[in-house]
Amino acid sequence: MQQLTGASLTTMIGQVEASAQQALLAAGPAGALGIMPTAQLASVADAALDMALGLAPNAAVATPEGATPAIAAAPAASFVINAKIIVQAENPTHHILVHNMFDKDEESEQGWEEDIKLDFEEECAQYGTISRVVVMSKDTGGKIYASFGTVDSATDCAKNLAGRWFDKRQLRVEFVRDLPARIG
Numbered sequence: 001m002q003q004l005t006g007a008s009l010t011t012m013i014g015q016v017e018a019s020a021q022q023a024l025l026a027a028g029p030a031g032a033l034g035i036m037p038t039a040q041l042a043s044v045a046d047a048a049l050d051m052a053l054g055l056a057p058n059a060a061v062a063t064p065e066g067a068t069p070a071i072a073a074a075p076a077a078s079f080v081i082n083a084k085i086i087v088q089a090e091n092p093t094h095h096i097l098v099h100n101m102f103d104k105d106e107e108s109e110q111g112w113e114e115d116i117k118l119d120f121e122e123e124c125a126q127y128g129t130i131s132r133v134v135v136m137s138k139d140t141g142g143k144i145y146a147s148f149g150t151v152d153s154a155t156d157c158a159k160n161l162a163g164r165w166f167d168k169r170q171l172r173v174e175f176v177r178d179l180p181a182r183i184g
Contacts, residue, residue: 083172084162086159092158093175094148096145096158096161097143097173097176098120098161099174100142100171100172101166102116102135102167103169107137113135124161127148129149132146145179147179
């Protein structure tokens with residue numbers, strides 16, 4: 001979880017409502033020891049993963065056989081991470097990573113990667129000089145990295161994009177140490 005979000009599962013549990021907290025905590029050591037039924041553990045694990053990825057889990061999840069109501073209620077829309085929170089905002093850098101800019105599986109036009117890159121550069125150039133943009137077109141998560149001339153420019157852009165909606169997807173932003181060497 002920490003590699004996906006920069007926060008541990010324990011930290012993330014504190015961001016969800018009480019009934020969901022109980023469900024995730026119930027999956028702790030008891031689930032790891034096999035005391036919790038496998039289907040129930042899988043349901044809680046899926047909900048935790050959705051939360052880590054910033055996705056709203058499917059509210060129509062059926063109650064696993066033998067599940068308690070608290071566990072069955074856990075995968076509701078209570079697992080939404082606040083997309084307006086910028087990850088690593090306490091340590092801003094020249095570089096940002098924006099999630100959910102596109103869905104690679106829905107893109108079918110020839111050259112779509114370049115179109116998204118140009119749109120992104122046009123939108124973000126109003127916050128300062130952009131030295132590099134990398135569209136991770138082969139990776140899931142709709143990720144675009146951008147490197148700005150100053151930390152202030154990157155910060156202004158991050159604040160503007162975090163939580164915004166783009167093509168029916170809510171954007172999440174984080175500061176990163178560097179851009180990837182490869183284009184994905």
